[in-house]
Amino acid sequence: MAANATEACLIDPNPDVVGVGIRVSLYVLALANHLCAYTFHSAELTTAIESSLGVTGLAIFLTTVIITARGEFDLFHALCVFHLLGIVGLAARPVGRYPAGVVRRVVFSAFYVLVSVGTLVYLIYVFATAPTFGGSAECNGSVVYVFFGVDIQATSPVLRWLFVGALGILLFALGCALLLVACVSIDVLFGRDFRGFFGGGQDGGEAKKRPAVYQLVSYLAGTIYLLVMLELMVRRNPLGPGLDE
Incomplete structure (x- = not known):
């Protein structure tokens, strides 16, 4: 009976999200x-x-939001x-040998x-609604999250x-940062010099x-x-064929 239930809840892997090639390339690039x-x-x-990692993370996040809005995403892939966003991060900034003005720094900092903030809100939504998240909510109880090598039911309230609490604290901190950027932007509009505040004396060509x-x-x-916990999740969850395509 348990075997039949597991077979009925096989997760259809999306190689565009967790394919072997994508995972390995991101691991190598991040390390x-x-x-x-x-x-x-x-x-x-x-x-x-x-920049390559950050733009990749941004693309993964936007793709995830779009697929989720269509109801085609599930808890396992979320x-x-x-983990993938934790590995690659999020960024979208220009790279080049030109002066980084205050306005440019404010715009990209705000972005x-x-x-x-959008990423944290999405992840909080995922964990808060884990039992009913996605298009195959009836199978969410069989999804395993690996925490320091230990299998934990992904719908476990604890x-x-x-995660909701930890992500909420980060969201509050980023909200304060966004408020700071907004205040600085207003001051810049009124002509106050914030080049020192944003490190305006440095440009993209200086050595880090x-x-x-x-x-x-x-x-x-x-x-x-x-990456190790992600690989364990891939191996310990009931996945259907197609992951290596």
Whole structure:
């Protein structure tokens, strides 16, 4: 009987979201980003990798929102996106050798905060509505989330509200940041000089400061944790054929 229930709730994997090629390419790029920032003292290389990761994260998030709005997304894929966004991040900023003016910095800072707020709101929605999320809500009870190697039912109230609380705190902090950007924007319109506040003396061509060893270890540990837990989720959930297509 249990076997029949599991078979009935096989998850139809979406290779465009969690395909092997996509996962491996993002893993390599994310790890290379941290290692290159420490190994090579090149602003062009590290900024290019960061921008590539950030734009990829933005594309993943927008695709996720569109598919969710169509009712074609499920809880398993939403949890995978949660980890993928943690690995690649979100960003959309120009790369080039030109002065970064205050207006440009304010615009891109506001855009980054807005996208981050939207991402947090979406993830809070996913965890808050986990039992009924997606187009196959009847199977959400069989979805497993892997937390430090331990299988936890994705609809567990403890897990869900733990993440809702943590993400809510981040959302509040970003809301404060957005308010700060709005206040600065108003002051800029009235002619106040905020070039020092936004680091206006630097341009895209200057070399970035090499991260400390503890920062490198922290970044690598966080990225490795997210990708390992994602791989375990892929293997421990009842997926149908088609993942490797």
